[in-house]
Amino acid sequence: xSGHRIRLLMWKEFxxxxxxxxxxxxxxxxxxxxxxxxGYVVAADVKNLSTAVVDLDRTSTSRALEASFGASDxxxxxxxxxxxxLKHLMDTGxxxxxxxxxxxxQAALDQGQTAPIGVVVDGSDSQxxxxxxxxxxxxxxxxxxDRMASQGISVQAPGVDARVRxxxxxxxxxxxxxxxxxxxxxxxxxxxxxxxxxxxxxxxxGTLEQMFVTPIKPVEYLIGKVTPYAxxxxxxxxxxxxxxxxxxxxxxxxxLSVVAAGLGLFMLTSIGMGLLISLVSHTRQQAQQLxxxxxxxxxxxxxxIFPIDSMPAAIQPLSWFIPLxxxxxILRGAFIKGSGFEALSTQFWVLGLFAVVIFGAAxxxxxxxxxx
Amino acid sequence: xRSLSRIGAxxxxxxxxxxxxxxxxxxxxxxxVLQMLLFAYAISFDVKNVATVVIDLDKTPASQAYVxxxxxxxxxxxxxxxxxxxxVDGVFDHNQALIAVVVPSGFGRSLAAGEKGSVAVYxxxxxxxxxxxxxxxxxxxxxxxxxxxxxRWADAQGLDVxxxxxxxxxxxxxxxxxxxxxxxxxxxxxxxIIMVVAVQQTAVSLVREREQGTDEQLAISPMRRxxxxxxxxxxxxxxxxxxxxxxxxxxxxxFDLPLRGSIGVLALGAALFVFCSLGLGLVISAxxxxxxxxxxxxxxxxxxxxxxLSGFAFPLSSIPGWLQVVSCLFPARFMVTIxxxxxxxxxxxxxxxxxxxxLGAYAVVVIAxxxxxxxxxx
Amino acid sequence: MSxxxxxxxxxxxxxxxxxDAALSVRGLTKRFGSFTAVDGIDFDVPRGxxxxxxxxxxxxxxxxxxMLTGTSGANAGAALVLGEDVLSHPERxxxxxxxxxxxxxxxxxxxxxxxxxxxxxxxxxSAEEFAKQRAYVLAMADLRGRENELTANLSVGWRxxxxxxxxxxxxxxxxFLDEPTGGVDPVARRHFWDLLYDLASRGVTLFVTTxxxxxxxxxxxxxxxxRGGLIAEGRRTTFAAT
Numbered sequence: 001x002s003g004h005r006i007r008l009l010m011w012k013e014f015x016x017x018x019x020x021x022x023x024x025x026x027x028x029x030x031x032x033x034x035x036x037x038x039g040y041v042v043a044a045d046v047k048n049l050s051t052a053v054v055d056l057d058r059t060s061t062s063r064a065l066e067a068s069f070g071a072s073d074x075x076x077x078x079x080x081x082x083x084x085x086l087k088h089l090m091d092t093g094x095x096x097x098x099x100x101x102x103x104x105x106q107a108a109l110d111q112g113q114t115a116p117i118g119v120v121v122d123g124s125d126s127q128x129x130x131x132x133x134x135x136x137x138x139x140x141x142x143x144x145x146d147r148m149a150s151q152g153i154s155v156q157a158p159g160v161d162a163r164v165r166x167x168x169x170x171x172x173x174x175x176x177x178x179x180x181x182x183x184x185x186x187x188x189x190x191x192x193x194x195x196x197x198x199x200x201x202x203x204x205x206g207t208l209e210q211m212f213v214t215p216i217k218p219v220e221y222l223i224g225k226v227t228p229y230a231x232x233x234x235x236x237x238x239x240x241x242x243x244x245x246x247x248x249x250x251x252x253x254x255x256l257s258v259v260a261a262g263l264g265l266f267m268l269t270s271i272g273m274g275l276l277i278s279l280v281s282h283t284r285q286q287a288q289q290l291x292x293x294x295x296x297x298x299x300x301x302x303x304x305i306f307p308i309d310s311m312p313a314a315i316q317p318l319s320w321f322i323p324l325x326x327x328x329x330i331l332r333g334a335f336i337k338g339s340g341f342e343a344l345s346t347q348f349w350v351l352g353l354f355a356v357v358i359f360g361a362a363x364x365x366x367x368x369x370x371x372x
Numbered sequence: 373x374r375s376l377s378r379i380g381a382x383x384x385x386x387x388x389x390x391x392x393x394x395x396x397x398x399x400x401x402x403x404x405v406l407q408m409l410l411f412a413y414a415i416s417f418d419v420k421n422v423a424t425v426v427i428d429l430d431k432t433p434a435s436q437a438y439v440x441x442x443x444x445x446x447x448x449x450x451x452x453x454x455x456x457x458x459x460v461d462g463v464f465d466h467n468q469a470l471i472a473v474v475v476p477s478g479f480g481r482s483l484a485a486g487e488k489g490s491v492a493v494y495x496x497x498x499x500x501x502x503x504x505x506x507x508x509x510x511x512x513x514x515x516x517x518x519x520x521x522x523x524r525w526a527d528a529q530g531l532d533v534x535x536x537x538x539x540x541x542x543x544x545x546x547x548x549x550x551x552x553x554x555x556x557x558x559x560x561x562x563x564x565i566i567m568v569v570a571v572q573q574t575a576v577s578l579v580r581e582r583e584q585g586t587d588e589q590l591a592i593s594p595m596r597r598x599x600x601x602x603x604x605x606x607x608x609x610x611x612x613x614x615x616x617x618x619x620x621x622x623x624x625x626x627f628d629l630p631l632r633g634s635i636g637v638l639a640l641g642a643a644l645f646v647f648c649s650l651g652l653g654l655v656i657s658a659x660x661x662x663x664x665x666x667x668x669x670x671x672x673x674x675x676x677x678x679x680x681l682s683g684f685a686f687p688l689s690s691i692p693g694w695l696q697v698v699s700c701l702f703p704a705r706f707m708v709t710i711x712x713x714x715x716x717x718x719x720x721x722x723x724x725x726x727x728x729x730x731l732g733a734y735a736v737v738v739i740a741x742x743x744x745x746x747x748x749x750x
Numbered sequence: 751m752s753x754x755x756x757x758x759x760x761x762x763x764x765x766x767x768x769x770d771a772a773l774s775v776r777g778l779t780k781r782f783g784s785f786t787a788v789d790g791i792d793f794d795v796p797r798g799x800x801x802x803x804x805x806x807x808x809x810x811x812x813x814x815x816x817m818l819t820g821t822s823g824a825n826a827g828a829a830l831v832l833g834e835d836v837l838s839h840p841e842r843x844x845x846x847x848x849x850x851x852x853x854x855x856x857x858x859x860x861x862x863x864x865x866x867x868x869x870x871x872x873x874x875x876s877a878e879e880f881a882k883q884r885a886y887v888l889a890m891a892d893l894r895g896r897e898n899e900l901t902a903n904l905s906v907g908w909r910x911x912x913x914x915x916x917x918x919x920x921x922x923x924x925x926f927l928d929e930p931t932g933g934v935d936p937v938a939r940r941h942f943w944d945l946l947y948d949l950a951s952r953g954v955t956l957f958v959t960t961x962x963x964x965x966x967x968x969x970x971x972x973x974x975x976x977r978g979g980l981i982a983e984g985r986r987t988t989f990a991a992t
Contacts, residue, residue, distance in 0.1 A: 004871070004874070005871070005872060008868060008871040008872060011868075012857065012860065012864070012868050015859075015860055015864055016857065016859050016860065019859040019860075019900075020661070020662060020664070020665065020859070022660070022661055022665050023662070023664055023665050023668065026665065026668050026669065026672070027668075030668075030672050034672065034676055037681070037695065037698060038676060038680045038681070040691050040692055040695050041680050041681060041686045041688070041691050041695065041699075042680060042686055044686065044687070044690035044691050045500075045690060046687060046689075046690055047690050048689070048690060049689065050689070088723075090546060090717075091713075091717050091718075091719055091723045092719075092723045093709065093713070093723075096689065118544065119544070120544050120546060121544070121546070122546060123546055123555075123556070123716070124546075124555075124556055124712045124713075124716040124717055127417055127553075127687055128687055128689065130417075130505070131504070134504075134505075134508050165492065165493065165494055165495070168464070168496060168497045168498050173500070174500050176498075176500075177498055177499065177500055185676075186676070189671055189672070189675065189676065190668070190672070193664075193667055193668040193671045193672075194664065194668065196667075197663070197664045197667060201663075201664065205853065205855065205857075205858065206851055206853030206854075206855035207855040207856070207857055208855075209821065209851060209853075209855060210849065210851065210855035211872075212821045213819045213820075213821055213844070213849040213926075214844060214869070214872045214873065215841060215844045215845055215872065215873070215874075216872055217841070284576075284663045284664070284667070285576055285577070285663075286395065288572065288576055288667050288670075289395070289399045291667075291671075292399075292403075292568065292569075292572060293399075293403070295671070295675060296407060296411075296565075296568065296675070297410070297411075299675070299679055300410075300411045300414055300415060301411075301414055305415075305679065305685045305686075306414065306415045306416060306417065306685070307417070307419065307499060307501055307502060309419065309421070309422065309423075309470075309499075309502065310416040310417060310418050310419055310420070310553075311413075311414045311415075311416065312413055312414075314413075315410075315413055315414045318410075318414075329467065332498050332499075333465070333467070333498070336497070336498040337464060337465060337496075337498055339465050343462075343465035343466055346466075
């Protein structure tokens, strides 16, 4: 191996990168822009649901109940329709939840009876539906408790005093888990998009053939090719990670070294995957198609958006073959739980194995091109 | 009339290209179906069988009865037991469980003495979806258990605890009574899959044509710019439309997706949406100086926005207002509303006309922008 | 085929490869699956010759070149390039030959100067050698004053000459040219052959593949390959007269 030739290849690669200003700008600005845009979406918790209240009781109790819904962060009362208008409002998506207080509610309560309160949720958005109905039930339960307390009834009964405590992310804010995952996903896409074209472009133009006639060795070529992109990717990763942490105020509980090692390893696997795609493709279009083939499952199956635990048991093993799965576990563990290398050792070993296998395959693919 | 025949010529040529390029054809036709089959099984927000660790330090019949209420629940799956409070940290650190239930010693004694027996439930908040649902389920489970204890106690004391009167929520979930998240996700997934393929393929195939120089040849012919655009887009529109039909069929047959609304509105929306996606592809191909950049732009402007800004997986109701505006720059957002409306809500033109109109306007604007940009390139 | 003494390839069959020749090939064979691309060819190219390797498209010319330049392995046979066994130790001889393909494999997004500098670096040229060769190539390719232009902006004729310049920047003893005149107009082609004669006159052995029969007249030794096998090989006897 000759350091001189590797430096030369890197010099050439940097020059070429510099000649495509749009690509460079995309490489550095797009990820940040995307992080800022998408960060708000993935970080948004279900709140401020448009709510309609159908008050058929019109008593102090029904008004008090409506007020306790209005006081909550989760509901914004936007409509007071009649019962028959509910369907249309729900169909057009103007409201996603409706509270129906039937006539005679207060009368029933005064007689010590149980009075039903209708909670209608829009099931076409399952998250809104489950979260909305859950919070509505909680508000009604608190309303009951307050009413009993105000009437001086307190039951001195035995029971279970459960202290439910959320560890690591006590406010259950999505931002804390989603931003680290989003950082990894954005960096993966932009690295693979560039890397996937890197070698196949030279093959199409014939410069690859030319270079292998010279004394340049396959390993030198790969190192010279990968290093400039790795440097660019590292800068990109740092910027995106810092913007993510500071802009969105993601609390950082863990060790910097764990995050750095995890992101670094993941970056290597992304570069390696892009490189491999580029090596096995004959045209840039093929490379791009292969990339799509790999990227979509990465998003869907990695647990980034959809929890792996919610997938059917038969599909769960597929997620093991996706580097993003392991990177997200490392990042979430390190960011939120402050987990160290010991706790995340499986994830690190697997990612390391991915890197070794992928780069091994890349070297083999280059060699095979030479001897085929 | 003459322009019609010219458009026809370009369309025919594009079709020949497409049919020759077997690999692209396979990607465009088979991939969406495969993805639909695989992903529709995988995507779900339904949390069930959450790994739970139980640490019973009391070991009395009362504590065992309490613990067994977790074992019999569908939501919790007890994956381990421990004898030591310190085990909780290790369990969470190694992702072995999301929930830990600790019953301290003295639990049974307190209950027997007519006092409240305290327990602790720890949730791993690094998975907010599961944690949120876990919180609700364990609270409910404790209430039910408490109530049983209370009623038994009240019976023994001769008291009627229900005398005060209570409000009781009766939750009804419209459109999707079982709250299956797959019913909610699959209509969105269709849109995402089509969008990704359509935007990418047009952008890349057009830039490739430019790089190969066949484009120049056409530019000196009497062909007008818009005729060429239309001719190029036509076969892809047809293909994408076909794709959408196949994907819809897969959704209905394999995943029992109900089609409640007007199929005409769905088709109209789909045609407009496909046109918008292709228009976006045309804009990318006009802006991108090289195939690399086209690729990069295609990836950035299709995959991520389709997943994140379309409302497919993340509800858009809670995002800031300025971002709402940004999300309208991508046609997927409107189409997801249309597919959900038609499939789940049985909506028709009366409910969905704003989205249809938005897609129509989008299509006109995006094609116009594409034409202007391509003209400026020359 | 007037002017060529057709010789059946028999005489070399089974003889040992000749280490003094620029190229010496015995029984060289390449198979892709069940398809035999190159079928046991034998030939010698003495030093200083212009060797024309003729054949229609797909006859095995490029595959042969790829084996001789060490970028592709062989299934059987032996090949000595400048006396070295190129099939087992291509790295020993790579610095001593050059290669130019029909694609003019220059980096289009680099300038003329940067392309030269890159290939000079690849072949370990010293600063003085590079200065000398750079001046020579720029003069030869008529690119003086255009050093900082992007290669993509050059027209085909210039690009072809620049490609020749980068392929010979390390002053190789042997130069492989794979269809070097494809897509170039007749005037530029003649000009290009003048440059090749100039190289040959300085003792460089040239191995040229082409499917233009008229270019055969530029060579002083010819071989014809058809469907992977040599069908004729020999010296152009009338070469001295032209």
